[in-house]
Amino acid sequence: MYILGMESSCDETSAAVLRVEEGKLAIASNIVASQVETHRLYGGVVPEIASRAHIEAVSGITREALDAAGIAPQDLSAVAVTAFPGLIGALLVGVNFAKSFAFANDIPLVAVNHIKAHVAAAYLSEVTLKPPFLALVVSGGHTSLFDVAAPTDFREIGATRDDAAGEAFDKIGRVIGLPYPGGAALDKLAYEGDAHAVRLPSPALQGDTLDFSFSGLKTAALNTINTCRQSGMEVPRADLAASFTEAVVSGLAVKTEEALLRTGRKTLVLAGGVAANSHLRRRLTETCDRLGVRFVVPPISLCGDNGAMVAAAGYYEFMEGRFADVSLNASALDEPETVYSKKQG
Ligand code: KG4
Ligand code: ZN
Numbered sequence: 001m002y003i004l005g006m007e008s009s010c011d012e013t014s015a016a017v018l019r020v021e022e023g024k025l026a027i028a029s030n031i032v033a034s035q036v037e038t039h040r041l042y043g044g045v046v047p048e049i050a051s052r053a054h055i056e057a058v059s060g061i062t063r064e065a066l067d068a069a070g071i072a073p074q075d076l077s078a079v080a081v082t083a084f085p086g087l088i089g090a091l092l093v094g095v096n097f098a099k100s101f102a103f104a105n106d107i108p109l110v111a112v113n114h115i116k117a118h119v120a121a122a123y124l125s126e127v128t129l130k131p132p133f134l135a136l137v138v139s140g141g142h143t144s145l146f147d148v149a150a151p152t153d154f155r156e157i158g159a160t161r162d163d164a165a166g167e168a169f170d171k172i173g174r175v176i177g178l179p180y181p182g183g184a185a186l187d188k189l190a191y192e193g194d195a196h197a198v199r200l201p202s203p204a205l206q207g208d209t210l211d212f213s214f215s216g217l218k219t220a221a222l223n224t225i226n227t228c229r230q231s232g233m234e235v236p237r238a239d240l241a242a243s244f245t246e247a248v249v250s251g252l253a254v255k256t257e258e259a260l261l262r263t264g265r266k267t268l269v270l271a272g273g274v275a276a277n278s279h280l281r282r283r284l285t286e287t288c289d290r291l292g293v294r295f296v297v298p299p300i301s302l303c304g305d306n307g308a309m310v311a312a313a314g315y316y317e318f319m320e321g322r323f324a325d326v327s328l329n330a331s332a333l334d335e336p337e338t339v340y341s342k343k344q345g
Contacts, residue, residue, distance in 0.1 A: 001077040002028065003318065004065065004101075005311025007059075008094030009114045010015065011258040013057040016307030017069035017076075020315055025065025025123055029068035030301075030308040039153045040180045041276040044170070051089035056176035058097045065307065066198055073105040083111040083324070083339045084331040085141070091330035099326055110314040111324040111339055114305075116141055116154060118271040120312035121298040123151070129296055134265040135345040136256050138280070139272030140166035140181070142334075143252075145210050145259045148269070151316035157263070158210025158255055165203075165248055166274045166322020168214040172221050172244055175239045186241045187277050193238030203251035210255050210262075217247055249283045257287050273304045 001021075007014040016030040025170045031217045035053045060102015066073065082091065102109040106144075119135045132155070135146045140337035145158035163171075164185055178189070193285040200220050203212045221244050228235045258270060268288055274280065275297055288295035302309060 002071055002075050003071070003311045003315050004062070004076050004079045005112075005309070005314055006062070006079065006094045006098045007114075007117070007305050007307045007310045008054045008058065009082045010305060011039055011050050012305040013054045013061055013094075014305060014307035014310075015058075015062040015065035015147060016311050017065050017071060017316060018308060018311035019069070025315065026311055027124060027308045028071070029060045029065045030306055031065045031068065032204075032277045032304075032306050033061050033177065036181065043180050044175050044340050045087070047087045047089055050087060051093055054090055054093035060094060062097070062101065071212050072302070074105065076105070076107050078108045078110050078314060080110040080112050080311050081316070082114045082117060082132035082310050083328060084113060085334045086114055086163050086330075086332065088330060091332070095328055095330045099328055103326055108318070109324045109328065110317045110322065111328055112310050112313045112317065114145070114221050115334070117145070117309040117313040119269055119310035120146065120151070120298050120316065121271055121302040121306070122269045123232050123312050124302055124308055125298045126296045129267070129269070132265055133267035133269050133296075134256070134259055134263055135269040135271060136252065136284075138144065138163060138165045138252065138270070138274035140170065140303065142272065143212055143214070147259075151313075152320055152322075153319060157259060158212070160203075160212040160314040161205070161212055163214040163218060165212075165252065166272070168203075168218045168248065169274065170219055172240070175225055175242065176235060183274060184276065187279065189241040190245040190279060191242075193236070193242030195242040196262055196343070197236060197239035199249040200224075200243055202247055202254070204254045210259050212251060212255065214248075217244070217251075221334060226253040241244045245322065249277070249279050252280060253283045253287050256284065257291065260291060260293055265293070267294040267296060270295070271303070276300045276303040284318070293302055
């Protein structure tokens with residue numbers, strides 16, 4: 001069977017075709033139209049520009065995804081679309097397109113949670129992966145630990161109480177003059193600096209909690225930069241990148257290890273845009289090796305937003321018989337009470 005996956009929650013418009021044979025998932029096509037260059041001019045995502053760019057790209061990339069997979073709309077068993085969370089105007093473009101596409105071609109529609117989709121990217125790179133496992137999702141909008149009992153059954157056991165890890169990376173990157181999004185550039189720059197040169201607080205909250213807080217770390221890094229600038233000193237960009245990365249990576253690793261010990265899970269999945277971070281990948285590899293835990297992280301091409309992960313998450317919703325209809329709406333929230341504009345029967 002084939003599933004079309006559509007993603008438009010932030011600044012990537014993506015359409016992908018997933019082929020599933022005997023429960024084995026394979027990517028038949030995965031077309032991603034990134035808006036990064038457009039938003040770079042403003043140093044961050046401008047929601048209205050994002051919505052307009054999605055409108056311009058969505059039909060073309062869907063056609064491309066079907067052509068690249070060598071199939072016609074009639075070959076599809078379902079259309080899966082990210083319905084929440086994300087930028088509302090951006091989400092509405094994908095949801096509206098997917099609804100029309102499903103209706104016009106008489107194909108079942110499936111609503112997907114973007115966070116679950118990031119985790120589902122792991123099934124695409126590790127075909128033998130099966131829950132239960134622990135998942136650390138780190139992206140531009142989220143930092144959460146989930147105990148995953150089944151592909152659609154997630155229990156959040158830890159989360160950031162303020163900013164997300166990716167947001168913090170992007171903010172510090174921007175202030176030290178790196179191009180948007182700062183995460184990837186900061187990752188590289190960190191290799192040139194001393195990770196212990198600048199003292200910064202940990203984002204791992206103290207006490208009996210698996211939660212994080214990135215706002216104190218972000219403020220401390222910004223204060224260091226401002227103090228340097230005010231006293232006419234050059235900002236030690238590489239040292240700051242290395243120390244900031246070390247604080248983020250250590251904080252995430254400490255709580256992830258604690259979560260593995262508490263849940264007794266023997267597999268860790270790392271997912272989301274920040275899962276591309278080389279320092280984080282290395283640290284969690286070490287942690288898992290030490291604990292005898294299997295470590296699964298998608299390739300970098302599947303860490304950022306893409307339609308293939310949406311199709312994968314959609315496949316599992318499909319298997320549970322959870323379908324959407326033309327009353328499907330979008331929501332900016334992590335856990336909307338409903339994404340349907342009329343009561344489901
Ligand atoms: O998952 P994603 O593509 O979008 C959201 O759902 O938010 O994540 C984007 C985030 C951005 O904050 C970006 O800076 C960050 O992922 N990111 C990285 C790296 N590559 C992307 N952060 C740290 N290191 C990287 N190598
Ligand atoms: Zn994302």
